[in-house]
Amino acid sequence: xxxxxxxxxxxxxxxxxxxxxxxxxxxxxxxxxxxxxxxxxxxxxxxxxxxxxxxxxxxxxxxxxxxxxxxxxxxxxxxxxxxxxxxxxxxxxxxxxxxxxxxxxxxxxxxxxxxxxxxxxxxxxxxxxxxxxxxxxxxxxxxxxxxxxxxxxxxxxxxxxxxxxxxxxxxxxxxxxxxxxxxxxxxxxxxxxxxxxxxxxxxxxxxxxxxxxxxxxxxxxxxxxxxxxxxxxxxxxxxxxxxxxxxxxxxxxxxxxxxxxxxxxxxxxxxxxxxxxxxxxxxxxxxxxxxxxxxxxxxxxxxxxxxxxxxxxxxxxxxxxxxxxxxxxxxxxxxxxxxxxxxxxxxxxxxxxxxxxxxxxxxxxxxx
Numbered sequence: 001x002x003x004x005x006x007x008x009x010x011x012x013x014x015x016x017x018x019x020x021x022x023x024x025x026x027x028x029x030x031x032x033x034x035x036x037x038x039x040x041x042x043x044x045x046x047x048x049x050x051x052x053x054x055x056x057x058x059x060x061x062x063x064x065x066x067x068x069x070x071x072x073x074x075x076x077x078x079x080x081x082x083x084x085x086x087x088x089x090x091x092x093x094x095x096x097x098x099x100x101x102x103x104x105x106x107x108x109x110x111x112x113x114x115x116x117x118x119x120x121x122x123x124x125x126x127x128x129x130x131x132x133x134x135x136x137x138x139x140x141x142x143x144x145x146x147x148x149x150x151x152x153x154x155x156x157x158x159x160x161x162x163x164x165x166x167x168x169x170x171x172x173x174x175x176x177x178x179x180x181x182x183x184x185x186x187x188x189x190x191x192x193x194x195x196x197x198x199x200x201x202x203x204x205x206x207x208x209x210x211x212x213x214x215x216x217x218x219x220x221x222x223x224x225x226x227x228x229x230x231x232x233x234x235x236x237x238x239x240x241x242x243x244x245x246x247x248x249x250x251x252x253x254x255x256x257x258x259x260x261x262x263x264x265x266x267x268x269x270x271x272x273x274x275x276x277x278x279x280x281x282x283x284x285x286x287x288x289x290x291x292x293x294x295x296x297x298x299x300x301x302x303x304x305x306x307x308x309x310x311x312x313x314x315x316x317x318x319x320x321x322x323x324x325x326x327x328x329x330x331x332x333x334x335x336x337x338x339x340x341x342x343x344x345x346x347x348x349x350x351x352x353x354x355x356x357x358x359x360x361x362x363x364x365x366x367x368x
Contacts, residue, residue: 004232012222033205040209042123047088047106049202050121050178053185054109055086060195066185067109073181074172076117078144083112090118092138100133100161116143119172123150123209126279126298127159136168145169150210152176156278175210179203245276252282255297259284293324 038045056064064081071079090108093101107119118135132155136145145168147155152173154165163169172178182203189196212219226233252271259269266287272280281298296313312324 001232001235004229005236007229009236012225031201031204031208033201034208039205040123042121042125043089043106046123047121050119051086051088051107053182053199054107056081056084057086060189060192062188062195065188069184069188070181073177073184074146074170076144078115078142079109079117080111080113080115085110092135095128095134097130099137100130101137103128103131103134105135105138110139114139114142117146118143119146119148120155121148122153127156129158130161131155131159132163132169133159133161136163146172148172148174148178150174153278173210174206175212179206179210179212182206241276248275252297256282289328293328 033039052058053066056067087108090105095102105118106121110116116139152171182199186199256269268285270283279298284295294313
């Protein structure tokens with residue numbers, strides 16, 4: 001078995017090395033999204049790019065062609081193409097947790113017949129309270145809700161409440177649905193060089209974010225190796241999960257130790273028991289904040305598999321944004337600019353986090 005594992009790893013390593021050489025030859029290391037450091041910005045990068053392509057009146061000047069291809073990809077025929085319109089961050093009223101209504105829908109498509117399609121776009125951010133439920137209650141009889149994530153993950157119980165998957169809402173993934181749709185768009189843009197290359201660069205970015213090789217032939221070659229060595233590959237898969245979780249535990253414990261050097265007895269730092277579960281990680285709590293308020297470092301699906309986010313969380317329903325701000329007002333370093341590692345004295349959480357993430361080859365982002 002050990003020899004088989006070594007052979008699978010050797011063959012896979014050879015393919016990946018060849019892939020990297022081809023990336024260099026094709027110039028794929030030059031990616032405008034990576035250079036500008038906007039790879040994981042949900043609204044300013046992903047929603048904006050997807051929305052521009054989906055918009056029949058977008059600057060691509062392809063009319064409803066891309067939207068039509070998208071609707072074919074997701075199996076939806078509810079939108080009338082001739083009257084279709086699109087808005088980003090579509091406001092459907094103030095968020096009301098009593099009635100489960102309101103909010104801002106990331107990508108909203110509607111037509112003259114009153115039909116609508118709502119897409120909640122999640123790259124690394126966490127779900128908000130009753131988020132999908134609130135969107136599903138908008139234009140309820142004529143609205144189709146989609147939950148888009150990198151790998152097609154389901155929404156949290158907190159977000160969907162009592163909604164049923166594949167009945168009240170549907171999951172989409174960048175890994176398959178979006179990349180397949182973009183490949184179809186690419187074929188339609190063959191005679192539009194700037195548009196074509198922009199779509200191609202975005203596809204490369206998505207394959208990077210979803211841990212896929214940009215070369216389809218090499219992807220198939222790896223799949224064939226795994227297919228022929230399925231039992232061996234399953235052993236490797238199990239080992240990878242253990243290694244990831246152990247690495248994150250080491251990282252969190254190291255960060256916890258560094259923070260304790262700067263924190264007094266009024267602070268409590270704790271690490272969740274099972275960080276392989278969605279939205280688990282490290283909590284930092286001050287004894288004056290009240291139950292349910294904390295600084296949280298966490299990751300979607302599991303911390304080793306995705307970027308991590310950190311910021312103030314207050315999930316207890318008795319807290320709203322105004323209450324939380326009032327509760328934290330006396331903490332100087334949680335006021336404006338606290339995320340700046342140079343000027344904000346947040347006990348250098350940001351500095352330590354970024355430094356450790358780079359050392360451990362992880363990545364992170366912050367959420368206020």
